[in-house]
Amino acid sequence: SKEYGKWIMIDTGGDSNDQTKATYYYVKNNVPMSALEIHNAWINQDFDQVGIQPEQAAKRFENDVISRAQLFERFCIHLRNDELRTLSPGEPEHGLGSYHYDGYLWWKDGHTLPHPWFSKHSGREGDFYWTLNHVGIYLSRSNHPEMLNVDLSTQMPNIKGYLVQMDGNDWISTPNHFNWKLRLGENQLQVKTVNKLGREGKGNYLAIECR
The missing domain is CATH 2.60.40.10 (Immunoglobulins)
Known part of the structure; x- marks a missing residue:
């Protein structure tokens, strides 16, 4: 986000109900949160001033602010940004199943130990959130x-x-x-x-x- 000078998490597929299609993001004190910040909120069970935006999604997930954060107990990033040109390399399919593609970088910390079936892990914040758009x-x-x-x-x-x-x-x-x-x-x-x-x-x- 250029406005906030930080990386933020926006879940564009957060609702399986096609009638609502609630794309959403988490906020703390009305500032959008990163996946790591949501992860830490879940790990520490600290949801003071934490909510979901925009308004449509907030209504859809009104009672799920805390429980939905559990989705970020483990999170990863894709190590490429050319998805608009090609689907490969990547996940063979998406749905309710677990991830199979081993090209993601997964977050690890004292509460989140690495899964042995994935080979790329890091606990260094800069590996996930490098400085963008600066010179x-x-x-x-x-x-x-x-x-x-x-x-x-x-x-x-x-x-x-x-x-x-x-x-x-x-x-x-x-x-x-x-x-x-x-x-x-x-x-x-x-x-x-x-x-x-x-x-x-x-x-x-x-x-x-x-x-």
Whole structure:
């Protein structure tokens, strides 16, 4: 979520009743929760200010806020994001049965020991929730004293490119490597990503004082 600056869990298939189709997400203090946060709420039985949204789903699961969180006692992520192009590799079928595909990364902790029939487990939060849509800016010396080498990196999915703004001027497209010519006084640099759908990421900013 760009708005909340965090990963959130949205269950698009949370209701087997086709008449209601209650896609839902959990909130705590009206802030959407991640799968790990729901998992911890269940493990610790801490549901203070925890609920389900949106309103239609809240009515559908009015009495199931706590019990439904048990679904997150174990959770995993798919280690690819090209599902719109191909179904493989992946689960042979979905339904009420258990998972069979061994390409997921499963969460583990002191309360959630790994299942031996799955080979990929981690208790490191960063393996599940890396920083998205931000830009890493790396500076290095160039052969010219008035210039810096600038290298950019990001983990934005389906990235189209980068936009750069220097000293408050217009935003322009830029490659992931360019030279930044400095001048006396303060030099400002702001960079952000844009994906193939035209959605922009969060800008990263730095300033250098040259004397």
